[in-house]
Amino acid sequence: MNFATIKSVRPRRFLTPEMRRTLTGLFFISPWLIGFLIWTIYPLIASLYYSFHRYDLMRPPVYLGLTNYIDLFTKDPRIGKVTSNTLFYVGLSAPIGVVAAFLMASLLNTKIKFRSVFRAIFFFPSIVPIVVSATVWRFLLDPKWGAVNATIRALRMSAIPFLSNPDWAKPTLIGIHIWAQGSAIVIFLASLQEVPRSLYEAATVDGANSWQRFWNVTIPMCSPVILYNLIMAFIGGFQTFVLPYILTGGGPNLATEMYAMHLYRNAFTHLRMGKASAMAWILFIVIVTFTILLFKTSARWVYYGGGEE
Amino acid sequence: MVTTQRSIEFPSILKKYTSKKIPFHLGQVLGNALRYIILVALAFSFILPMYWMVTSALKTDAQVYNIPPVWIPNPAHWENFWVGWNLYDYNRYLVNTVFRYAIPVMFATTLSSAFVAYGFSRIQWRGREAFFAILLATMMIPSQVTIVPIFIIFRQLGWINSYRPLVVPAFFGSAWNIFLMRQFFKSIPRELSEAALIDGASELTVLFRIILPLAKPVLTVVALFAFMNAWNDYFGPLIYIGRREQFPIALAIHQLRISYEDPAMSAGLYPYLMAISTIVTLPIFGVFFLAQRTFIEQISLTGLKG
Numbered sequence: 001m002n003f004a005t006i007k008s009v010r011p012r013r014f015l016t017p018e019m020r021r022t023l024t025g026l027f028f029i030s031p032w033l034i035g036f037l038i039w040t041i042y043p044l045i046a047s048l049y050y051s052f053h054r055y056d057l058m059r060p061p062v063y064l065g066l067t068n069y070i071d072l073f074t075k076d077p078r079i080g081k082v083t084s085n086t087l088f089y090v091g092l093s094a095p096i097g098v099v100a101a102f103l104m105a106s107l108l109n110t111k112i113k114f115r116s117v118f119r120a121i122f123f124f125p126s127i128v129p130i131v132v133s134a135t136v137w138r139f140l141l142d143p144k145w146g147a148v149n150a151t152i153r154a155l156r157m158s159a160i161p162f163l164s165n166p167d168w169a170k171p172t173l174i175g176i177h178i179w180a181q182g183s184a185i186v187i188f189l190a191s192l193q194e195v196p197r198s199l200y201e202a203a204t205v206d207g208a209n210s211w212q213r214f215w216n217v218t219i220p221m222c223s224p225v226i227l228y229n230l231i232m233a234f235i236g237g238f239q240t241f242v243l244p245y246i247l248t249g250g251g252p253n254l255a256t257e258m259y260a261m262h263l264y265r266n267a268f269t270h271l272r273m274g275k276a277s278a279m280a281w282i283l284f285i286v287i288v289t290f291t292i293l294l295f296k297t298s299a300r301w302v303y304y305g306g307g308e309e
Numbered sequence: 310m311v312t313t314q315r316s317i318e319f320p321s322i323l324k325k326y327t328s329k330k331i332p333f334h335l336g337q338v339l340g341n342a343l344r345y346i347i348l349v350a351l352a353f354s355f356i357l358p359m360y361w362m363v364t365s366a367l368k369t370d371a372q373v374y375n376i377p378p379v380w381i382p383n384p385a386h387w388e389n390f391w392v393g394w395n396l397y398d399y400n401r402y403l404v405n406t407v408f409r410y411a412i413p414v415m416f417a418t419t420l421s422s423a424f425v426a427y428g429f430s431r432i433q434w435r436g437r438e439a440f441f442a443i444l445l446a447t448m449m450i451p452s453q454v455t456i457v458p459i460f461i462i463f464r465q466l467g468w469i470n471s472y473r474p475l476v477v478p479a480f481f482g483s484a485w486n487i488f489l490m491r492q493f494f495k496s497i498p499r500e501l502s503e504a505a506l507i508d509g510a511s512e513l514t515v516l517f518r519i520i521l522p523l524a525k526p527v528l529t530v531v532a533l534f535a536f537m538n539a540w541n542d543y544f545g546p547l548i549y550i551g552r553r554e555q556f557p558i559a560l561a562i563h564q565l566r567i568s569y570e571d572p573a574m575s576a577g578l579y580p581y582l583m584a585i586s587t588i589v590t591l592p593i594f595g596v597f598f599l600a601q602r603t604f605i606e607q608i609s610l611t612g613l614k615g
Contacts, residue, residue: 021434024512028428029440031421035481038462040447043455050457057464107348120601121352127593128359129541131559132586135566136358139365139579147361147378154377179355186605239451242543246563263453268548273457280453287451 051277068278078254078262085170086259090237093174098230101181105188119189126182134246137176138163163248166255173244173256184229191225192218220303227298231291238287259283366390366584370577386580390588393581397561406557409472411539417479418486418535419528425482426490427516431502448484460548474549486531493527494520526603533596540592558589
């Protein structure tokens with residue numbers, strides 16, 4: 001605080017201008033701040049509390065210590081299946097989705113006609129209501145009646161039980177997820193367009209071919225956005241619920257039953273609020289750990305070039 | 310598209326034909342053709358399910374199951390839309406979705422997020438960046454962690470089977486929208502609001518008279534996204550809305566699909582299911598085409614500045 005500002009404070013004002021600004025700032029963010037306390041801080045504490053209790057909404061919570069956490073791994077017959085399903089789903093859908101989105105964005109970024117038309121088409125599946133796309137895909141992929149299998153049979157191959165066979169269901173689910181990668185494509189396309197032309201020109205002068213330009217210019221320059229999309233894909237993947245819930249309901253034979261679906265059923269079908277909370281905290285810790293690890297490794301492969309604001 | 314491209318490329322090949330660089334340019338033309346083939350194939354795979362949906366809505370039930378598939382239904386059964394819509398009480402589901410959910414959420418979240426974003430962008434105050442970091446961090450918290458206690462709160466308030474649990478939180482701003490608006494507000498020159506503040510305007514006046522009128526693009530996007538998210542939302546209603554007469558359209562479609570899979574019910578239902586799916590997708594399609602450019606710009610922004 002310098003001399004001039006102190007002098008300018010009128011005697012009847014008790015607050016310094018800086019304090020007033022802070023109060024004004026707090027006033028403006030107060031809706032979010034109050035919401036943060038009600039919808040984030042309290043639930044976090046409460047769910048930690050419930051996770052150590054048995055609670056079925058009818059009777060008061062009973063303290064169990066770590067039982068919910070221990071029983072989850074020792075007594076829940078489905079936990080192994082839903083965990084491996086989820087890891088399989090995340091492990092494939094996130095990297096494949098990001099790579100696919102990046103390649104499609106790169107394709108859209110080349111010299112093509114009707115780019116905005118193609119971009120709109122590529123983007124659109126991601127905003128179609130999931131209920132609708134799940135319903136349509138389910139029918140298209142039907143082994144007997146679906147148009148996809150009709151085409152496959154017309155090519156003299158045997159029909160593929162996309163959603164009715166446990167081995168096919170997860171890959172199919174991942175495929176439909178990748179079909180709706182629109183917003184990742186759009187984000188990648190924007191970052192591709194930000195890469196300075198001069199870098200490509202310099203690389204060309206140095207004799208780099210198009211593959212080398214892609215590998216040594218495009219990818220490093222876009223790596224922060226790749227990291228962003230990858231993290232979003234992992235976080236979203238661990239929590240995936242609506243698509244498998246609507247598409248297959250977890251079947252066939254639990255092949256697409258995901259961790260978040262199991263959590264949902266425990267909470268809202270069986271009213272095991274304590275167990276569901278314990279599951280949620282494990283999920284939370286896994287996601288945070290994973291994100292931190294991803295950030296740690298990012299120092300090796302993400303290029304934060306200067307120049308951008 | 311492929312043909313137009315070729316007709317443009319062709320003269321240049323002829324020209325270059327004389328200049329001894331044939332292999333290079335031939336490769337370029339082939340590469341170009343390949344690029345368009347991949348693009349068109351991808352675009353086709355993105356459109357195909359939607360095309361199938363719309364055309365199936367116009368078929369008879371027998372045509373839907375026809376092998377080989379019927380790609381162009383003739384005659385088109387436009388009455389399927391009307392019959393399907395009236396099969397269940399879709400007027401009520403539509404009213405529920407739009408007037409009890411999407412529109413209230415749209416106004417609540419746009420207004421509250423703009424208010425909060427102003428505090429995060431146009432006022433310099435100590436602690437602002439720390440709070441903003443917390444706001445960004447909250448986006449990482451999986452909703453599963455908070456859903457159980459929040460459900461219990463609403464249950465104690467007696468709000469289950471109403472739209473209040475879905476609408477009330479929107480009055481507290483949403484992190485993603487606040488983030489989006491903050492980015493936009495920051496790009497508005499300081500001088501504009503400073504002049505008004507020196508003239509004695511309050512910060513509220515500046516927000517409503519200067520910032521919001523300038524921020525129409527981002528307000529539009531936030532409002533449209535809020536509307537679309539509510540329109541598409543399945544998880545929220547699944548948890549809070551249990552009675553059929555309260556259903557939003559997303560739950561109602563799923564209901565119809567389940568009854569379609571029940572062999573006793575399935576006869577003739579499929580075209581209607583597709584007709585309703587088409588009707589539900591139509592507003593999304595409309596919104597998207599009206600606001601495509603702003604939409605895509607804003608999504609791009611989140612990735613670049615995030």
